[in-house]
Amino acid sequence: MSYDVQLVERTLAEARQAVLDELQRIFAERRRTGYGPLYDLLADYPFREGKGLRPAICLASCRAAGGRTEQAVLSATALELFHNAFLVHDDVEDGSEFRRGKLTMLKMKGVPVSINVGDATNVLAIEPLLGNTRRIGVRKALLVFREVERMARESTEGQAVELGWIADGRFDLTDQDYVRMAYKKTCWYTVVAPLRIGVICGSLPGLFAPLEEDLTKLVELGFLAGIAFQIHDDLLNLEGDVGLYGKESGGDLWEGKRTIMLLHFLRNAAAADLKRALKILTVPRRKKRADDVRWLLKAMTACGSLQYGRKLAMEYCDRALECEQRERPFPNDSQDRRFLREMLHYVIDRTK
């Protein structure tokens, strides 16, 4: 696959820097007037090295819609904070050990502090959204709030679906079950909302808001891109190591997480392998044996499950590109439209 790696990486780095500058300002203000030790904890995840995918999509979408970076930078910062709040809580919910190459908040500070840090990070995201009233006007600021509400609602619903599978010990799930869950849990907050919020922030000030139908086009695009992203993310979790990818290798298997690859394996494994796999998956994480997890990963690879996931991610990527071509959610060709297309290749080709 050939694509413009430099364009993608440069745009990601620029977006990350713009958001880090805003975050520095917000944290300085909170440390000055609030309870400092709390904000030291809050600053941990956002300042770890991340891709900054969501802010980059939001800022590029704003500019592709005709706006300037500064019109969307407060919203992009809020998105990054919501993302980090989500990660802190998600790590507790999954019992995860590593995040972005370091120990999770859970492992460092325990459950009570982690819950509060996640809550406080969500609160911190409201300030830049209120700042939007001066930056892009009251009406657009409220439209952004509406998007954030929808995004957060979809995420918690997707999380509920996944936690329900765990509580009920469900493994008999189809790809469609998975895709529906990930549409809610991942696609909205990783791609759909960043795209839509970017367009809202960047649309011409004369037209008080973009047309609902223009925003609707972005749901399908964000859905297709988000699924490609999530499948590839799950692949990295299976194949990557903590040094590069930032999480423990095979962490999803330790957690018994239902991924496209695992579901493919469970549908296609021989009876004896299926039995062994289900036994391993239903054992609580702390009682799992490393040998068993290694066997499972090997069996999945032998069964073609990882290859299946890679192929599916590529298909979703292609469908996203077609959708973007067909629907043309952005008015003109531009560097930013090009970034958003190239980024689709990047999300299924990245190694971290």
Added chain:
Amino acid sequence: MSYDVQLVERTLAEARQAVLDELQRIFAERRRTGYGPLYDLLADYPFREGKGLRPAICLASCRAAGGRTEQAVLSATALELFHNAFLVHDDVEDGSEFRRGKLTMLKMKGVPVSINVGDATNVLAIEPLLGNTRRIGVRKALLVFREVERMARESTEGQAVELGWIADGRFDLTDQDYVRMAYKKTCWYTVVAPLRIGVICGSLPGLFAPLEEDLTKLVELGFLAGIAFQIHDDLLNLEGDVGLYGKESGGDLWEGKRTIMLLHFLRNAAAADLKRALKILTVPRRKKRADDVRWLLKAMTACGSLQYGRKLAMEYCDRALECEQRERPFPNDSQDRRFLREMLHYVIDRTK
């Protein structure tokens, strides 16, 4: 103490009903379009029998400022939802067993689901706040958002202070330490924000917003009333039983929670008692013995610590009444102003 119990209880019941009607509407809509099982869990806490103190303060404050109930009912509903989200997470953070006479979400569904239910309840509160734009106009709706941001920020900071004491094993705390923590953790979201949001919603539409100085008056009043409320709440926890008060008896002692009464005891106990008390308090909850907790409660009572708390709560109540008289944050005498004053007696006299 003589006060108009009927007025207080009638006003609380009316406010509770108005908010329950809104909640029914919100839940019906979410169940219709979203992932139903999640909203079944979300509905648990809000529909348990609660006092509905925060909505009642918000609605009365709105009317006392010259407005009508419907102008504040969406905000009051949001406050009740934020309160319930806070309780779900707080119960996980404290490892609590009972809430409003039933098992906590933690004990029924475990940590992961409880975290997500709290998060989703916070999200659910955003919808009525967005509905405010049509109900009271865009500018007031944004002012309410600003109050909510402040309220949630103060709560998470207060929570962080308290969790810090636990993490550091701190028991050498003064009343002032406690009051500063409770000002953030309790007063803002129980009294200050409900009062201020009520005034914002109820102020004349011609004046686009109340003056900042009128809102500032409500901070001191809410602070004094909130501390009285919290001390009495902690007293009920020590003295009450699960049937009436809704939490396990002495639950705060099991959790090692730093209350005014406990801090008084630790400052005044004889050396041997102090040593024994600290040993009991620092043992993790699941390893505590019922005998020890009973001894501690008895020793605190004998030391006059409960009496000290009662006296302090009464002093804060008196100071709140004086403050209300002096600052006159509401323009005229009215039934609602009377409710807000009578309610001050109620919060330190209630048995649940």
